Amino acid sequence: MLALTECRYGQPGIVAAALSNPLVDWVSPEGTADLNGNNTALHSDTAVYDFSGIARLRPQLFTKPEKYFDPFASPILFFRSPGYGVPPAPAHVPLDDMTNLSKLEREEAYRREIAVTEIEGPATDMDLPDGDVVQTKRKASKRFPSKALGLKLPHFHISTGMRSPLADQARELTHMLRQSFVRQSKNMTPSSSEFGRKVLLDNEADELNDDEKATLVRQKAEAKKSVELQIHADLGLWDDTPAGKARVSEAAQWLKRELEE
Structure with missing residues (x-):
């Protein structure tokens, strides 16, 4: 949440963020759904932990549902609507x-x-x-950050594990961040260079000329570099195991490189 909001142009703020198994959606912790409403809940054959423990924590951390519907508690809601009415x-x-x-x-x-x-x-x-x-609604994408906010998103290093119950949230966050980086990059033609341009649909991208397509490919490649996602074979935790310590060290080295640039 701080990385998404404390990054204003021309002011001191966050320029890089390393995250391990981020929990960015308290509204539907049992899984996620894409913007077409399709369920993308965790695969039972890969997740060794379910969300029962997390779900039990929610009423202890949030006295009322409207509090975990706040994007400062569920930062993925900066990028899309929750898909549910507040109970x-x-x-x-x-x-x-x-x-x-x-x-x-x-x-x-x-x-x-x-x-x-x-x-x-x-x-x-x-x-x-x-x-x-409580009605289920279609999830709708939001353009974040808007031009009015004056924000420049920091670079992200996100790690999770194939067996982590938070893997889907890490994937969705990565996808949303990369879309925002594409929007923040220079547009494909001088006449459409306004900040906040929408991400093109597949059929719209097919209609671009060769130069515009090349620019779009470059923008997506830069967005992928700006938001790294690592998915490990296990839970992908930062813990005191040799693998966990190695991940912490790798994230620290990444932060060091980012701060030196």
């Missing part, structure tokens, strides 16, 4: 004034809707919904 807070959590006011407004809107449609007579307390229904 209501648990019954034991007291409502603050604004939350209670919002709940009363939703109930009043429901009463008006029932009255207008005249379904089953006048609205009563029994007509009111028992609670907010």
Whole structure:
């Protein structure tokens, strides 16, 4: 989260970030879904740990769902919508004034809707919904960072493991970051050089001329260098095992090179 937000042009900030098994999505920790809504949950034959332990931590860390729907808690939401509506807070959590006011407004809107449609007579307390229904929505991509934010993303070194339950989150973060680097790079023609240009779809890329295609290939190669992803055969942890210590040392050497450039 800090690497994505503390990187303003012309100001001191983060210029490189090395991450191991980043947990960037608390909204759907059981897995992820792509921007078309397709489930990309972890493969049971590769993950040795499931998300049950992480899921048990969530209510201990976040008193209300709206807190883990915050992109500063789930940084992947800087790049896309959560794909779910925010569920209501648990019954034991007291409502603050604004939350209670919002709940009363939703109930009043429901009463008006029932009255207008005249379904089953006048609205009563029994007509009111028992609670907010959490609806699954299509995940939508966001252009982050926008030109207005004045941010220059740092370089990233991301590592995970094939058997890690966080591997899918690491892959999605890498993909989103690389898309942002392509958008931040110089565009393919002088007439379309505005920052924040959308990433081309496959059919749009096919319509480019040879020079534009070559530029796009170069931009993607530079984005891949700017956001490195390493997927190890095991969990890919930074721990006190020989392999874990080697990964920490490798990340430190990468940071050293980045800071010297």
